[in-house]
Amino acid sequence: MAERAHKQREELDEMGELVVFPGAAAAPADEPGPVTPPPAAGPVQPAPEVLTGELITDAEYQRSKARKLAEQAVSKLPAKWQSAESAKQAGAALAGRAAALPFRYPAAVGRGAVVSARAWWSWVRVADFYDAAKSSDSLASRWQEIAVVRRRRGVVTVAGAGTTGLAGLVTELTVGSVPLLVAGGAVSLVLAAAGRRKDGSPGRQAVLGGSRSLAMLLDGDNLIEAFRAAGAIGKGDPLYFVERPRQDSTGWSMVLDLPPSRRASDVIAKREALASALAVDEVRLILERVRGDRGHAGRVALWIGHSDPYAADPVPSPLASAASWDLWRPVPFGATARGADVSLPVVWTSLLIGAIPRQGKTFVARLPLTAAALDPHVRLIIADGKGGKDFRPFEQVAHRSIRGSREADARRLIRVLEECAADVADRFDRLSEMDDELCPESKVTPEITRDPAHGMPLTVIGIDEVQNFLGMDVPLDEDNPKGKKVGQRICELLTFIAKTGPAAGYSLVLATQKPDAQVIPDGLRGQLGTRFALKVMTYQASETILGAGTYRAGMDASKLLTSHKGVGLLLGADGETELSAGDAVTVRTHLLHIAAIRAACERGRVLREQAGTLTGDAAGQNDLADLDPTVAARLAGEVTATATGPEPVDAELLPEVLELLADVLGDDEHGLVPVAELAARIEWTPKRLGEELRAAGVPSAGKRRVEGHPNPVAVVDVDAIRAALGG
Structure with missing residues (x-):
């Protein structure tokens, strides 16, 4: 043994x-x-x-x-052989092709004969030489030469045809028809190969090229090639079908596992390149990570629409026929390309809406405000920076309403916001005194907001064209022209309410057609936890709305089509709501006409009258009470501290260029550094580095003379980069 x-x-x-x-x-x-020797004296060591x-x-x-x-x-096999189901589908596809072969083959031979005839005629007519001479204006001097070549090729053609016919006749008389049939079959195979249909074929024309098109085959081979062409996977990497491809009336859907070295977020960032590889517009392609227990960081859900999913008529909002609404429930907002309903939370967050003009921004802003109007336990405050009729129906229920953006309107908005800020501070004082059973987490609850005895209703502040108020460069104190401006004061108050108000039952809905970092500063924009970006002109404007780093993650509202009114990217950024904080959802918002909004506000007014909650301007109480001096002094300190205090920089939201530079900048490095030198450190081109730095808010220092360079070169201030990093 x-x-x-x-x-x-x-x-x-x-x-x-x-x-x-x-x-x-x-x-x-x-x-x-x-x-094994006996253990030595001393402490026992683990075996x-x-x-x-x-x-x-x-x-x-x-x-x-x-x-x-x-x-x-x-x-390493292609995706088509990785499961019994996909193999069955591939077999069915091959069987279908085989069944259609008797019908497709003669057509392919005919197309091949046409292609061959065109090629022969082009050769006989010396088309390439003729076109070249014509384009170079030398046709007259070359005409004799072209004519000689044409005659020679014509003679060759006639001689070849005669020789072939004579050889066929001799073969028929001496041997029989079998060799001719074999030769004819071989010729038909060649013609069929020349006339076969395939994606990218040039339309069987000699000059005009054809176009690429999507040929979604269930065997998965072209899908793998598309991923490889887009750079989403490597040349030797496979794809794995987690769920077999499914087709419905809207398009194709499937769930794929990427190779172990690839991340779903990287593939999503290459959405445009993948759409190009699949020959579809990017609005027809949706890529999403599969999260939770059924997914992982390398699993992606892919959907390809048969047509533009946003070209259909918009869906009417359910709010148009709702008798009332509980704002503690998310508001019906719209639908995805695949028809899944999307709801918008209003409580615990604030909303920023940005777009270029005439893209449906006002329609979108009125959706959550209409839901607030239908809840009798909600206090509504409206400020219309345009001064038109878009928000006039809300005056029936609004506690405070401001129409226009003149100086007097802006100063009234300041007083309204000061009243709200004082109410926020007062609510926190009272919440801290409540017992744990009624107020368990120092936040308002549905019971607290609905009980008139507490005086803490949910309050929604909606401001359209907020840039008209924030950009008002008028001295707040007329006796101090160089002091604080009206727009600065409004920004301070909005920042305080957005930062501290959600726990006290306050929410903001801000809409602007000028998504600019100078108009809406980071201190205010960073407190707005929900973002909705409709069509904008540049990716920088998209990042201003959605947040830094979203463009790098594949979220870019500038890629939306102008014809897609009401379509935008919805992103939750605060983690307090049911919206994903990492992935934006493309949503086609519901349609709610002003007539339906007016009818909803009429119903909301009746509900408020019955509940005894109709207050402020809607109830004829237009006067604003002066703040108590003690409250005003306390409020002034808290608002200023909140608006001017340093905000922590979230490393996950830093632009890629700042993340890379943070790793290569020395601790003792200051002053001006050539852009080319910094670009070499992170292996970028100087042009790309300069563009990304400007997009990240780091200004260029122009061209300067620096040590080691005889001529002026483009430089950047390292201290400005550190300021953008928050340090």
Whole structure:
């Protein structure tokens, strides 16, 4: 027994591999083992881990090795053979092609004959030489030469045709028809190959090129090639179907696992390149990560629409027919390209809406405000920076309403916001005194907001064209022209309410057609937890609305079509709502006409009258009470501290250029540095670095003379980069 075991061990040593199974049986008892010396005096050391092994025969070893090779081979096969279902689909596709072959083959031969005839005629007419001479204005001097070549090729054609006909006749008379049939079959195969249909074929025309089109085959081969062409996976990387491709009336959908070295977020960022590889517009392509227990960082859900999903008529909002609404419930907002309903939370967050003019921004802003109007326990405050009729229906229910953006309107808005800020501070004082059962988390609850005895209704402040108020460069104190401006004061108050108000039941809905960092500063924009970006002109404007880093993650509202009114990217950024904080959802918002809004506000007014909650301007109480001096002094300090205090920089939201520069800048490095030098450190081009720095808010220092460079070069201030990093 011992000799046999020793012999097997020598054979395995020669093969160079030992198959180890943790927990296998130990060596036989009659086999001698190493002698263990007695433990030395001193502390007992833990015994090292021992791997036990089982000796196997050569046949077993070969079988295990064959299994490994088979598993590796299967993992490298195309996606079509990775499951029984996909193999069945591939077989059905091949069977369909085989059944259609008798009908497709003659057509392909005919097309091939036409293509060959055109090619022959182009050769006989010396079309390439003729066109070249014509384009170079030398046709007159070359005409004799072209005519000679044409005659020669015509003679060759006639001689070749005669020779072929004579050879066929001789063959028929001497041998029979079999060689002619074989030759004819070979010629038909060549013609069929020349006339076959395929994506990207040039329309069977000599000059005009054809166009690429989507040929979504269930075997997955073209899908793999598209991912490789887009750079989403490597040349030798496979794809894995987690769920077989499904087709419905809207398009194709499937769930894919990427190779272990690839991340779903990287693929989503290459959405435009993948859409190009698939020959579809990017609005027809949706890529989403599969999260939770059913997904992982390398699993992506892919949907390809048969047509533009946003070209259909918009869906009417359910709010048009709702008798009332509970604002603690998310508001019906719109639908995705695949028809899934999307709801917008209003409580615990604030909303920023941005777009270029005439893209549906006002329509979108009125959706959550209409839901607030239908809830009798909600206090509504409206400020219309345009001064038109878009928000006039809300005056029936609004506690405070401001129409226009003149100086007097802006100063009234300041007083309204000061009243709100004082109410926020007062609410926190009272919430801190409530018992834990009524107020368990120092936040308002539905019971608190609906009980008139507490005086803490949910309050929604909607401001359209907010840039008209924030950009008002008028001195707040007329006696101090160089002091704080009206727009600065409004920004301070909005920042305070957006930062501290949600826990006290306050929400903001701000809409602007000028999404500019100078108009809406970071201190205010960073407190707005929900963002909705309709069509904008540049990716920088998209990042201003959605947040820094969203463009790099594949979220760009500048890619939306102008014809897609009411379509935008919805992103939750605060983690307090049901919206994803990492991925934006493309939403086609519901349509709610002003007539339906007016009817909804009429119903909301009746509900408020019945509940006794109609207050402020809607109830004829237009006068604003002066703040108590003590409250005003306390409020002034808190608002100023909140608006001017430093905000922590979220590393996850930093632009990519700042993340890379943070790793390569020295701690003691200051002053001006050539852009080319910084670009070399992060392996970028100077042009790209300059563009990305400007997009990240780092100004250029122009061209300067620096040490080591004889001529002026483009430079950047390292201290400005550190300021953008928040340090």
